[in-house]
Amino acid sequence: MALSPALQLDAAGFSYGAVAALSAVSFAVAPGERVALLGRNGAGKSTLVRLVTGLLHPDEGTVRVGDWDTCDYAPEDLARRVGSVFQHADQQLFARTVREDVSFGPRALGYGEREVARRASDALEALALTAHAAQHPYDLPPALRTLAALAGALALEPAVLVLDEPTVGLDRALRAQVAGALHEHVARGAALLVVTHDLGFAAETLDRGIVLDRGHLAYDEPLATLLASAERLKPLGLVPPAVAALSVALELPGLPVREREAAHTLARVAGAQPRP
Amino acid sequence: MNPLTLEGVEFHYPATEAPALRDVSLAVAAGEIVALVGKVGAGASTLLLVAADLAPRITGGRLTGTVRRRARSGIVLPTPWTQLSGMAFTVWDEVAFGPANLGWPGREIARHVERALERLEIAALAERDPATLSGGEVQRVILAGILAMDPDVVLLDEPTAELDPAGARALWRLVRVLAGEGKAIVVATSDLDAVPAVADRVAWLEQGAVRAMGAPDLLAEEATCEAGLGTTVAGVWRAAGLAAPYPLTVADAIQRWR
Structure with a gap:
């Protein structure tokens, strides 16, 4: 029997007054799945995130997190299952130290101090923030504040983790740090839904692409096939990331979209020895 | 005279020991686009604040060395929503806010805003x-x-951070057009793959100092790739164990492949 979905939308729709933001969107995400939510500005991505986190309820259809219908739960209750980091999360920190900020979520969910401490430590460790734990969040550069906000969501150890543009302002090393922490979290069975314009990061970190176009679901397929298809991406305001463009241009076998795979394929075709 | 010149600039934020900028010299010519690249915390944002006369004037701290600006400069911060005037109820008025403060006649303001x-x-x-x-x-x-204020120097800090890929492309195209009109442009960006098509020169910052400066080819060199600041194509080429020089862009890779 297949695992029951961690997240399921059935013909979900939402309108802001007369303006339809989402129409009849259906998909399911299984535990352990890593999904990119793509589309141009205004395609409905942020609205979908608000539906999944329970900040909005669908006008039509249903949104379920596990067996919970989001309409039956307040956002703070839904937070037991859905962790989220919004855009500009670096501005949402409020505690006096990074550790306190990361501890806030699990404490609010009612866990004991020992469990709160464990979760905070694990989340800080996963993002290499342990050395900054005692600092005031606003003494950190914005990029590390972004990581601190993500640590706060990881500490909830949610079954569904929803991130909105988690890599803005991060350099390559920090993006790799985020990718590593997300992989670890997903390996424990969480479902991951990431809204991003950073298609390079999506290619490296996620497996499945869901594309919204003017509130409708345009594509739902493996990122590896989607990102190599410039002619399908273009009308959606998307551009293949560099590795996908390189694979297509050089006709690399299997059209890899991840740097490591592309490097290995390139080495094989060229008869070179890839770097370890 | 160049629209923007920094000579031997050192800058300390208040209450920090280490300088945020160390001995930075950079001259930007009219019509030139200089891209600042570096790891987080390397000093690119600070350099832009100094160039915009926001540091130390607004941030506090102390600056030594020389900064020369010809006429007006304008900056787009990585947090553009903090730059909204709060005085305008429409986008039109928001865009007119700067020109109005320059005391231009109404017709002139309207023309620039449109x-x-x-x-x-x-x-x-x-x-x-x-x-x-x-x-x-x-x-x-x-x-x-x-x-709308028609600046001679345009300073951009991660100007595509909020944009979708099509919007980012349009913005980079506009940056080229502005340079074509003679504006001097300095842009800090982590979108390294966009740099070759946009920038005339690249300044690589490390711990507040200029580690290297040169043509965009800099982003295909061993040292920049090693530091995680090469383009994606250069990085893949290098990881494949293929010989340097690495291609900078997909177009370069195609050339090399033939």
Whole structure:
């Protein structure tokens, strides 16, 4: 029997007054799945995130997190299952130290101090923030504040983790740090839904692409096939990331979209020895 | 005289020991685009604040060395929503806020505002309340407000952070057009793959100092790749164990492959 979905939308729709933001969107995400939510500005991505986190309820259809219908739960209750980091999360920190900020979520969910401490430590460790734990969040550069906000969501150890543009302002090393922490979290069975314009990061970190176009679901397929298809991406305001463009241009076998795979394929075709 | 010149600039934020900028010299010519690249915390944002006369004037701290600016400069911060005037109920008025403060006649203001809205492809937003805009829209509105003041020096800190890939492409195209009109442009960006098509020169910052400066080819060199600051194509080439020099772009890779 297949695992029951961690997240399921059935013909979900939402309108802001007369303006339809989402129409009849259906998909399911299984535990352990890593999904990119793509589309141009205004395609409905942020609205979908608000539906999944329970900040909005669908006008039509249903949104379920596990067996919970989001309409039956307040956002703070839904937070037991859905962790989220919004855009500009670096501005949402409020505690006096990074550790306190990361501890806030699990404490609010009612866990004991020992469990709160464990979760905070694990989340800080996963993002290499342990050395900054005692600092005031606003003494950190914005990029590390972004990581601190993500640590706060990881500490909830949610079954569904929803991130909105988690890599803005991060350099390559920090993006790799985020990718590593997300992989670890997903390996424990969480479902991951990431809204991003950073298609390079999506290619490296996620497996499945869901594309919204003017509130409708345009594509739902493996990122590896989607990102190599410039002619399908273009009308959606998307551009293949560099590795996908390189694979297509050089006709690399299997059209890899991840740097490591592309490097290995390139080495094989060229008869070179890839770097370890 | 260059529109922007920094000579031997050292800058300390208040209450920090280590300088945020160390012995930075950079001259930007009219019509030139210089890209600042570096790891987080390397000093690119600080350099832009200094160039914009916001540091130390607003940030506090102390500066030594020389900064020379010819005429007006405008900056788009990585947090553009903090740049909204809060005084305008429509996008049109928001974009007009800067020119109005320059004391221009009304007709002149209108002409510059219309043109800036057009160039950022946000004419349709003119009547909207700035408070209701998305991140990408705000980023465009702030840049429009800067351009409406017709600055000689345009300073951009991660100008595509809020934009979707098509919007980012349009913005980079506009940056080239602005340089073609003679503006001097300095842009800090983590979108390294965009740099070759946009920048005339690249300055690589490390711990507050200029580690290297040169043509965009710099982003295909061993040292930059090693530091995680090469283009994706250069990085893949290098990881494949293929010989240097590495191709900078997909187009270079095709050439090399033949």
